[in-house]
Amino acid sequence: MKFKFEFEEEMWKKAAFCARCGTCRTVHAEQIEGQETGWQCPSGTNYFFESYYPSGRNYTAVALQRGQLDWSERVVDAIYSCTTCGFCQYTCERINVLKPTDIIRWMRAKAIEAGVGPLPAQRVIAQNLDAYDNPWGQPRTRRTNWTRGLGFKIKDLSKGKEKAEVLFYPGCTYAYDPRITEYIRDTARLMHEAGVDFGILGNAEKCCGSTAFNLGYVKLLEKYGSDNIETFNNLGIKTVVTPCAGCYNTIKNVYAQLGECQYETKHTVVMLAELIEQKMLKPIHPVNTIVTYHDPCHLGRHGKIYDAPREILKSIPGITLIEMNRIREYAFCCGGGGGARTGKLDFALATARRRIKEAEGTGAKLLVTACPFCEQNFLDYMDASGSKLELVDVVKLLKQSIFGEQDEKKKEAG
Ligand code: SF4
Ligand code: SF4
Known part of the structure; x- marks a missing residue:
């Protein structure tokens, strides 16, 4: 293709x-x-x-x-x-x-x-993809480590023996970065709680090609796009759900230019907002805090999803959302996309500083977002600067409200 x-x-x-x-x-x-x-x-x-x-x-x-x-x-x-x-x-x-x-x-x-x-520091992305099918140089066998200890089994759809119409595709960054892996565990728990019949591709999951495409590696996009479209179509997947803004935009919008996609693509926040609307998930436990929401560029401007994460936040009792001045189409970037973190970390962190300063100005305690690249870049800047703001993915707040903190601690312990 x-x-x-x-x-x-x-x-x-x-x-x-x-x-x-x-x-x-x-x-x-x-x-x-x-x-x-x-x-x-x-x-x-x-x-x-x-x-x-x-x-x-x-x-x-x-x-x-x-x-x-x-x-x-x-x-x-x-x-x-x-x-x-x-x-x-x-x-x-x-x-x-x-x-x-x-x-x-x-x-x-x-x-x-x-x-x-690309820039010399960015060339490792293509080398890692060639060797490991992920941009971060991590072994294929560690891709599903995040599923350990969940308390329920997730179907592995890759061999065609177990079947489900919904494929949960976490993507390379959430699967391998231990600082943010909890968010895909939270999503899996919420899908399980809502009774969604879903599976994963296990260690056979491959990169979507987004990081390569943004650096200009068109052939790598063609390779991963062709492989993934064929896999999703052959397995009879009806819906691909992904928590990664980069994967979402690539699988939904870029793959459409590569071949016939016989499935729909949803970002996790859209699926979760729908499950709340359908009363399949009931956020009942208060999460008393003040938050501000950062629109990830690849979810917002590229993916045109602005309402779903805000609907989730509004459904959680106790949460006060204070918006920054630049939101939705006008949101300022986190600095982490387009290969900037790999190629020019100083630039990426300087951009994060500008956005975090804006978020701090709202008086919020939590900076909420829904993209692994934003989360990595914000966390790096926060760790280095000692910002009092805390970063959290929207899915974690929903999980707290569904299960309650005490229930959740018991589950983690058991
Ligand atoms: S400078 Fe004006 S015309 Fe040029 S890319 Fe920007 S908005 Fe478009
Ligand atoms: S960083 Fe500047 S040039 Fe690049 S996409 Fe954003 S606005 Fe356009």
Whole structure:
């Protein structure tokens, strides 16, 4: 299965339509609060040179295509200093014909074709995928360690002997990072509690290809996309449920350009909000706290899911949600996407600092989100800075409200 960018042959011509109006650099009129939260492109905000803004990258694309500019370390650095947050695309689609975030991914694919991309520190992602089928270099045999001690057995659908229409696909980051693995255990418990008939692919689960695609490795996307689409279709899966914003956007939107997907894709928060609505899950125990919610870029702007996580929070007695100024389509990025954490950790953490400062300003005790990359990046910054804010996935708060803290402690102990 071959992936083709929309406007593949025309991409650089589209880039030439950039008017350098600067609208994609800052928040829009109704969001203006002050300088501190006024700048919206994480990359331009951090580096402050034209080449690191969407407009500069558009002009770089045109100059490269026309042969007016050669690939150089500086050019590659500018192209890979983008979190693929999608704010420029959201903005420009409303005022012009460009898709600047797609243009950046396309330039990265060109950089790989030319043998100059990605950044040296990011090359390990492709090496790990080749060796282990996950970007983090973890053994395949450890992929399902998170299922141990759950107190119930999850079906392994990979061999076709056990059957279920719902596939829970945790993705590589939740499966392997011990700091956030509890959130997929929480999700499995909630699905079990609600009586959802579901299974997993066990150690046969492979990466969705999202991290590779965001770095420009189109062939790796084609490989993992083809494998996964074939597996999901052959197993008769009707619904793929994933807690990862990157997997969600890739399996739902990018795979649709690769082949026929005979299943629907849901992010965990959508499934959980539906289960609450259908009274299959009843949040009854109060969780008395004040929270603010961070919209992950790949769930929000890329996936257009804004309401479901807020509906879950509103269903939990005792929770007060105080919103930040920049939310939903205007949410500021966590800094962790687009390969930034692997390639440019300083930039990723500087972006996290800006978002956490905004979250702290609400007076909330908890910063709630629903994406493993946001969670990793926020946790790294919080650990280093000693922020008083605590990070939690929305699913953990729901679990506390369903089971109650005492019940839950007993379950963990037993
Ligand atoms: S990418 Fe679009 S919004 Fe941004 S400067 Fe160019 S024309 Fe303006
Ligand atoms: S995707 Fe985000 S970080 Fe990248 S250029 Fe656009 S606004 Fe800036």
